[in-house]
Amino acid sequence: MNPEISSTQPATHVSHAPATILLVDDEPVSRLSMAARLKRMGLRVLEAGNGKEGLEILRRERPDLTILDWVMPEMDGPTVCELVRRDPAILSSQLILMTSHDQPEQIAEGLARGADDFLSKAASKQEILARVQSGLRTASLLQSIESARDQLRAKQEQMEDELLSAAGYMHSLLPRAGEVAPGIHMSWTYRPSLALGGDLFNCSRWDDRSIMFYILDASGHGVSPALRAASFATFLRAENLRHFVTANDPAAILAEANRHYPLTEEGYYFTVWIGSFDRTTHQLRYATAGHGGAVIQRRNGTIEWLTHAHLPLGFEPESTYELKTTQIEDGDRVILMSDGVYEAPAATGEVWGTERLAATLGALRSTALSDVLPAMMAEAERWHGASIFPDDAALLGLEFRI
Amino acid sequence: MQIKERPVPNAVILDLHGDLTYAHRDLFKAAVETLRQKGCRHMILNMAEVRFVDSSGLGLLALVSQNFKMNQGKVSMIRPQSYVREILGLANIPKLIPVFDNEQDALNGIAQAA
Numbered sequence: 001m002n003p004e005i006s007s008t009q010p011a012t013h014v015s016h017a018p019a020t021i022l023l024v025d026d027e028p029v030s031r032l033s034m035a036a037r038l039k040r041m042g043l044r045v046l047e048a049g050n051g052k053e054g055l056e057i058l059r060r061e062r063p064d065l066t067i068l069d070w071v072m073p074e075m076d077g078p079t080v081c082e083l084v085r086r087d088p089a090i091l092s093s094q095l096i097l098m099t100s101h102d103q104p105e106q107i108a109e110g111l112a113r114g115a116d117d118f119l120s121k122a123a124s125k126q127e128i129l130a131r132v133q134s135g136l137r138t139a140s141l142l143q144s145i146e147s148a149r150d151q152l153r154a155k156q157e158q159m160e161d162e163l164l165s166a167a168g169y170m171h172s173l174l175p176r177a178g179e180v181a182p183g184i185h186m187s188w189t190y191r192p193s194l195a196l197g198g199d200l201f202n203c204s205r206w207d208d209r210s211i212m213f214y215i216l217d218a219s220g221h222g223v224s225p226a227l228r229a230a231s232f233a234t235f236l237r238a239e240n241l242r243h244f245v246t247a248n249d250p251a252a253i254l255a256e257a258n259r260h261y262p263l264t265e266e267g268y269y270f271t272v273w274i275g276s277f278d279r280t281t282h283q284l285r286y287a288t289a290g291h292g293g294a295v296i297q298r299r300n301g302t303i304e305w306l307t308h309a310h311l312p313l314g315f316e317p318e319s320t321y322e323l324k325t326t327q328i329e330d331g332d333r334v335i336l337m338s339d340g341v342y343e344a345p346a347a348t349g350e351v352w353g354t355e356r357l358a359a360t361l362g363a364l365r366s367t368a369l370s371d372v373l374p375a376m377m378a379e380a381e382r383w384h385g386a387s388i389f390p391d392d393a394a395l396l397g398l399e400f401r402i
Numbered sequence: 403m404q405i406k407e408r409p410v411p412n413a414v415i416l417d418l419h420g421d422l423t424y425a426h427r428d429l430f431k432a433a434v435e436t437l438r439q440k441g442c443r444h445m446i447l448n449m450a451e452v453r454f455v456d457s458s459g460l461g462l463l464a465l466v467s468q469n470f471k472m473n474q475g476k477v478s479m480i481r482p483q484s485y486v487r488e489i490l491g492l493a494n495i496p497k498l499i500p501v502f503d504n505e506q507d508a509l510n511g512i513a514q515a516a
Binding site: 219221269 | 424427460468492493494497
């Protein structure tokens with residue numbers, strides 16, 4: 001920087017390079033003399049002879065400050081100001097209009113048409129210096145705001161990418177559709193809400209004799225429920241559970257899970273439904289901790305909800321869970337679902353509800369299971385009026401051909 | 403959500419007005435904590451003006467119930483609206499926090515259980 005600008009004056013711009021001033025004046029003598037003054041101040045000066053040329057240079061070079069003469073051929077100063085303010089790419093440019101006399105109407109008009117400040121052609125050296133520095137100060141402030149905004153946008157994009165990646169991981173925890181064991185077909189459909197959610201389900205062989213399947217829901221919003229759900233899903237793996245329970249007993253599994261997953265300090269918890277099907281006895285045993293999304297559709301079309309009221313996991317330390325049983329017949333279907341499915345709200349706020357869901361399921365009795373689940377989801381979507389639900393929506397279906 | 407404290411003989415009633423949800427968790431927790439620090443032994447949650455309880459709200463109820471029990475206190479609830487009563491029932495909350503139809507029953511109910 002030129003030593004003429006002393007160290008007692010405040011720094012006027014963000015970058016270490018000298019600031020750039022664009023000088024637009026059709027009068028060669030006054031333009032040259034102003035340019036010389038500005039250069040002596042240690043500033044880099046660009047010049048244009050009329051408004052149109054000035055605007056082109058402004059767009060191209062993005063100077064920190066532009067000083068415009070008022071009356072010019074081709075395009076005058078105030079018109080340049082107007083055009084700058086209309087263009088989103090350059091509208092934050094700092095513009096100083098030069099005036100011949102300090103006429104109040106001129107100032108009002110100049111401001112109205114987009115000027116930031118004024119400089120009389122007869123201004124003293126001190127005044128020129130002061131107004132230029134003031135303009136550069138404002139330019140610097142605006143530049144730092146714009147830079148912060150751009151950084152925020154980049155950060156936001158990065159975070160969204162990371163969320164997508166996390167969602168991809170959650171998806172990888174879901175089971176592969178198909179035959180879980182001889183005669184038992186599994187299908188599923190999953191529609192996560194926009195934000196990362198905390199619903200997970202699985203179905204796997206416990207041993208040669210039985211399969212285990214469950215659906216869980218971590219309360220709360222954001223990334224935290226997803227992390228907790230992933231942790232719980234790991235806990236619910238058969239090879240882990242065998243350290244705690246001897247048999248594929250859903251009630252015992254819940255009691256154990258209850259000990260491992262108390263209420264968090266924020267009051268977060270899980271609801272979960274676990275079922276175990278014995279292939280030799282054809283008995284389905286199940287237990288629930290606050291999760292109401294389990295239904296059986298018999299071959300003859302009868303629909304029965306496999307739920308009862310029970311406290312979610314973590315609500316009561318040392319809780320015991322009720323084990324229920326039912327016999328499975330050939331052709332029966334069991335469907336597990338997130339509450340996000342039957343609680344999908346319409347625009348009025350009314351939820352789709354378990355009755356409408358049961359009616360839809362009833363109408364789909366003779367449809368193949370792999371088509372039933374997407375059809376149910378589509379019906380919930382029709383009710384809701386949009387393809388993304390406010391909550392995760394998962395459907396896991398098992399068909400028994402035994 | 404607005405919360406008002408109302409002392410009665412042998413208990414304090416929290417009159418809740420609004421939604422017991424994730425958005426209002428800090429307010430609810432603070433109100434309960436105030437009572438707990440004052441040494442309140444019986445907190446009665448008046449749910450008459452609560453329109454909605456979400457999953458976070460259920461967790462909060464369980465949390466405050468557990469905290470009160472740790473201090474030998476008790477929590478009960480009065481006059482939940484029908485939709486809220488249904489949500490509470492599905493989660494079996496009445497097992498943790500007894501539900502009564504009015505203040506007097508709540509006071510009597512706790513006195514009997516003690």
